[in-house]
Amino acid sequence: MAEIRIENVRKEFAGFVAVQGSTLTIDDGTFFVMLGPSGCGKTTTLRMIAGLELPTSGRILLGGEDVTMRRAAARDIAFVFQMYALYPHMDVRGNIAFPLRCQSVPRAEIRRRVEETARLLRIDGLLDRPVSGLSGGDRQRVALGRAIVRQPKAFLMDEPLGALDSEFRHLMCGELRDLHDRLGATTVYVTHDQLEAMSMADRIAVMNHGVIEQHGPPQEIYDRPATMYVADFLGSPPMNFLSFHGAVRRGDRRVVIDEAAIPVPELHEERAEGPLALGVRPEHVRFDDAAALRGAVLGAEYMGTTQIVTVTTAAGALKARIPASRRVRTGETVGLSFRAASLALFDAASGRALRSDLYDRVAHG
Amino acid sequence: MSGATPIPPRAERWRNRAAAAAVIAYALITLLPILWIVQTGFKTPPDSIAYPPKLLAEPSLEGYVNLFTTRSRQTPEYIAALPPADGWVDRLVRSRNMVVAGPSKFGQRFVNSLVIGFGSTVLAVFLGTLAAYGFSRFKVPLKDDLLFFILSTRMMPPIAVAIPIFLMYRSLGLTDTHLGMILLYTAVNISLAVWLLKGFIDEIPREYEEAALIDGYSRLAAFRKVVLPQAATGIAATAIFCLIFAWNEYAFAVLLTSGEAQTLPPFIPFIIGEGGQDWPAVAAGTTLFLVPIVVFTVILRKHLLRGITFGAVRR
Numbered sequence: 030m031a032e033i034r035i036e037n038v039r040k041e042f043a044g045f046v047a048v049q050g051s052t053l054t055i056d057d058g059t060f061f062v063m064l065g066p067s068g069c070g071k072t073t074t075l076r077m078i079a080g081l082e083l084p085t086s087g088r089i090l091l092g093g094e095d096v097t098m099r100r101a102a103a104r105d106i107a108f109v110f111q112m113y114a115l116y117p118h119m120d121v122r123g124n125i126a127f128p129l130r131c132q133s134v135p136r137a138e139i140r141r142r143v144e145e146t147a148r149l150l151r152i153d154g155l156l157d158r159p160v161s162g163l164s165g166g167d168r169q170r171v172a173l174g175r176a177i178v179r180q181p182k183a184f185l186m187d188e189p190l191g192a193l194d195s196e197f198r199h200l201m202c203g204e205l206r207d208l209h210d211r212l213g214a215t216t217v218y219v220t221h222d223q224l225e226a227m228s229m230a231d232r233i234a235v236m237n238h239g240v241i242e243q244h245g246p247p248q249e250i251y252d253r254p255a256t257m258y259v260a261d262f263l264g265s266p267p268m269n270f271l272s273f274h275g276a277v278r279r280g281d282r283r284v285v286i287d288e289a290a291i292p293v294p295e296l297h298e299e300r301a302e303g304p305l306a307l308g309v310r311p312e313h314v315r316f317d318d319a320a321a322l323r324g325a326v327l328g329a330e331y332m333g334t335t336q337i338v339t340v341t342t343a344a345g346a347l348k349a350r351i352p353a354s355r356r357v358r359t360g361e362t363v364g365l366s367f368r369a370a371s372l373a374l375f376d377a378a379s380g381r382a383l384r385s386d387l388y389d390r391v392a393h394g
Numbered sequence: 395m396s397g398a399t400p401i402p403p404r405a406e407r408w409r410n411r412a413a414a415a416a417v418i419a420y421a422l423i424t425l426l427p428i429l430w431i432v433q434t435g436f437k438t439p440p441d442s443i444a445y446p447p448k449l450l451a452e453p454s455l456e457g458y459v460n461l462f463t464t465r466s467r468q469t470p471e472y473i474a475a476l477p478p479a480d481g482w483v484d485r486l487v488r489s490r491n492m493v494v495a496g497p498s499k500f501g502q503r504f505v506n507s508l509v510i511g512f513g514s515t516v517l518a519v520f521l522g523t524l525a526a527y528g529f530s531r532f533k534v535p536l537k538d539d540l541l542f543f544i545l546s547t548r549m550m551p552p553i554a555v556a557i558p559i560f561l562m563y564r565s566l567g568l569t570d571t572h573l574g575m576i577l578l579y580t581a582v583n584i585s586l587a588v589w590l591l592k593g594f595i596d597e598i599p600r601e602y603e604e605a606a607l608i609d610g611y612s613r614l615a616a617f618r619k620v621v622l623p624q625a626a627t628g629i630a631a632t633a634i635f636c637l638i639f640a641w642n643e644y645a646f647a648v649l650l651t652s653g654e655a656q657t658l659p660p661f662i663p664f665i666i667g668e669g670g671q672d673w674p675a676v677a678a679g680t681t682l683f684l685v686p687i688v689v690f691t692v693i694l695r696k697h698l699l700r701g702i703t704f705g706a707v708r709r
Contacts, residue, residue, distance in 0.1 A: 114601035
């Protein structure tokens with residue numbers, strides 16, 4: 030068990046920057062998820078922590094020890110690969126025992142630990158089966174078994190559920206989280222799936238183009254996104270952006286879009302005249318006939334207890350999550366009001382969120 | 395793959411039968427010369443040159459006896475004066491008015507072929523596997539040029555460099571030595587081995603080694619315990635190709651070997667000169683010459699069937 034720290038880690042591949050100067054501390058025992066689209070540098074970061082890639086510059090510390098240039102074999106971490114990477118020429122027992130066999134662990138001890146691990150993962154009935162005949166989920170469990178049997182300092186997982194079908198993935202999410210809670214080891218988990226990230230993580234780092242855009246607990250990232258990118262990446266449907274032109278001053282408590290005044294959390298910084306975007310989560314939109322901001326209904330998706338209604342306004346299209354009981358007609362004109370305390374304001378040019386009361390609560394815990 | 399095969403419709407069944415018949419006919423045509431050789435090995439010399447050819451002749455081991463012995467012709471009186479024949483070999487030889495003078499060189503030449511063939515195969519596959527792994531996994535400066543260079547050694551017929559090699563071997567003292575022949579065949583085979591094996595190793599996902607590296611193994615241990623077992627198919631196929639080349643090679647063997655390290659291909663034609671046209675002995679030698687390749691291929695056939703498709707159906 031150990032804390033993982035990466036300092037100014039940068040990785041270039043033949044003229045292409047995969048990771049640009051990330052700094053990050055992952056506390057001991059945390060379930061840490063790196064979330065981002067493919068090619069954002071999350072897997073490269075993970076592979077650098079594992080020692081499968083060497084950083085171009087920067088340092089990596091494991092439990093306070095500088096391991097930047099150390100071989101993967103000497104780092105005492107476990108890695109779970111997306112395609113499992115089970116050794117096809119060994120049976121399940123051989124695969125799980127493989128890491129122990131190079132540590133000169135006595136035979137009886139290996140046997141005991143492999144069986145204990147298999148019981149923990151409920152694959153003890155499969156120990157003498159070849160891995161080629163196993164289902165995706167069982168392969169995944171064997172891969173996990175190979176990782177945990179050694180009791181390493183940390184677990185690194187690269188989209189381990191990516192190859193499973195969605196129903197099973199959900200089940201394995203729960204198992205992984207349970208396993209983490211039981212073992213209490215630091216886990217770094219890479220995924221592009223926000224639902225996986227939200228449901229399992231203690232903390233999430235959202236990456237884009239080799240940069241960590243924001244990191245924090247899932248709820249904080251969801252409620253108070255630091256950038257438009259993060260706001261757009263999380264949530265289904267993601268945050269709406271109403272774009273408008275204007276200037277804001279410190280202390281403002283409202284913005285004006287399409288001649289409608291919209292109350293927002295008190296702003297703590299100012300912007301000269303320029304493009305801005307108001308960020309609204311779909312669940313914070315209400316249909317309110319008295320509201321000044323109007324829009325026309327484009328269509329509705331029925332979701333069971335709620336529905337997602339798409340409305341066009343002068344500031345752009347917007348999706349609202351409202352109770353399914355509200356009947357909407359396509360073409361209908363509706364008034365829109367938002368939950369003021371949850372609105373975020375972005376500088377549309379840089380994509381950064383403007384500081385306001387909403388973000389203050391981040392700084393003060 | 396599971397369950398009973400469904401019964402194909404009528405037309406398809408006939409098509410299958412026609413295909414099977416064609417395959418059997420083809421196999422018979424290609425195997426006929428080999429069957430003829432094997433049969434000739436068990437004929438007596440007169441039967442072997444009978445005209446019209448005898449399809450069914452009384453089997454005889456005379457060819458094999460002649461292959462393994464040297465004999466001298468004697469007068470019938472001399473033979474009658476000898477002590478009683480010792481065993482069936484003596485009796486057979488005496489019935490032709492000859493006595494056994496000693497063993498022939500066939501056994502020793504056969505051993506030469508085995509040593510040189512398998513020696514060069516092991517060496518070429520060993521070096522080829524290491525080189526292929528390096529080319530497949532590491533950043534090698536000028537990788538493409540080096541690979542092309544390795545391939546280019548194969549573009550010219552080896553015999554084109556026969557004179558330089560002959561002179562070089564003479565001044566190095568490698569002429570007619572096992573080591574010289576092993577080195578030569580290894581050099582010719584290694585480009586084939588590197589290219590074939592690189593294809594196989596490229597197909598093994600890197601994750602396997604990475605998993606082993608993380609599990610605490612060194613690069614070499616990961617190679618030995620994870621890459622090698624999975625490359626077994628490719629290694630077996632490559633070994634067969636290398637062995638077949640080294641086993642059958644004739645031109646260099648004629649040029650560079652004459653006694654000590656002579657292999658079977660240049661030796662077998664000489665059998666015919668010892669005591670008339672001894673076709674059964676030649677056929678017996680050829681039959682035995684085929685055996686090691688057949689045995690080796692049968693042992694590795696499981697790998698070969700998959701390997702010969704060059705990894706296309708591994709997944």
